[in-house]
Amino acid sequence: MRKPLIGALVGAFVLVIAAVAFAQVQNTYTVSGSVSPTKAGTKKKPVPVGLKFNYEVGEQGGQRPAVEIAYAIQIDGLQQNGAFFPKCTAAQINAANSDSSCPSSAKVGSGNVENIAGSSSNPADKSQTCHLDLTEYNGGKGLLTLYLSGGAPTCPLSISQAIQARVIKNSRGIAIRFSVPPSLAHPIPGFDNSVVQTTTSLSKKKAKGRGYLESVGGCKGGKRAISVTFTPETGSPVTESTASSCSA
DSSP: OHHHHHHHHHHHHHHHHHHHHHHOOOEEEEEEEEEESOBOOOSSSOEEOEEEEEEEEEETTSSOOOOEEEEEEEEETEEEOGGGSOOOOHHHHHHHTSSTTSOGGGEEEEEEEEEEEEETTOTTOOOEEEEEEEEEEEEETTEEEEEEEEOTTTOSSOEEEEEEEEEEEOSSEEEEEEEOOHHHHSSSTTEEEEEEEEEEEEOOOEETTEESEEEOOOOBTTEEEEEEEEEESSSOOEEEEEEEEOBO
16 A cells, blocks of 8 residues: 555655746846947037837746836936926826827837736746837926837737836936836736837937937946846846947
């Protein structure tokens, strides 16, 4: 009778280990970005610039990445001049459930967000994918409005959601910070939505003789530092960095 009992115990142990391994989720990150033109400029002679950046999120074991609930994008040597431009806020868009009332002159960028969703209890579930268009509006001084929209056939749900990001001036440049609303992180009870790629481009836009984004330095050794700090729903924040070419 001992062999069947030992076999049963071994089998149970293997199932427990498999369940633990199955539940583990460790995200991986890649970041790329560029600032154009590459001239660094100074505080006395700022240079209007455009900004492009992309980040991708994966999972070490090939499972669905853990949900990210906050992001902080640091770009060295830049400043934002939101006070000089027309604006459209997240509150305005969400109240109308549309960005149709936003003035075109307030638009400062665009991009896309790719998502994978699945059962919260099964990290291997990648059954749902969703492509969302990203439109960026000036939200005012120190604010950037991120508008996400999409629906069939590229997304199983109809999405119209604006997020109010803060553009924080710091000793290095600016940090664009925002949190992910629960309605996007968990669009259906019992489901997790994981962002796997974001691509965005902020245009070199001018108003009243000033650029929306301006370079005022930040060039060290021909490189400008760009980084993204990802905050997952479970676990500690992770920062991934890259660099854009620049010239003094």
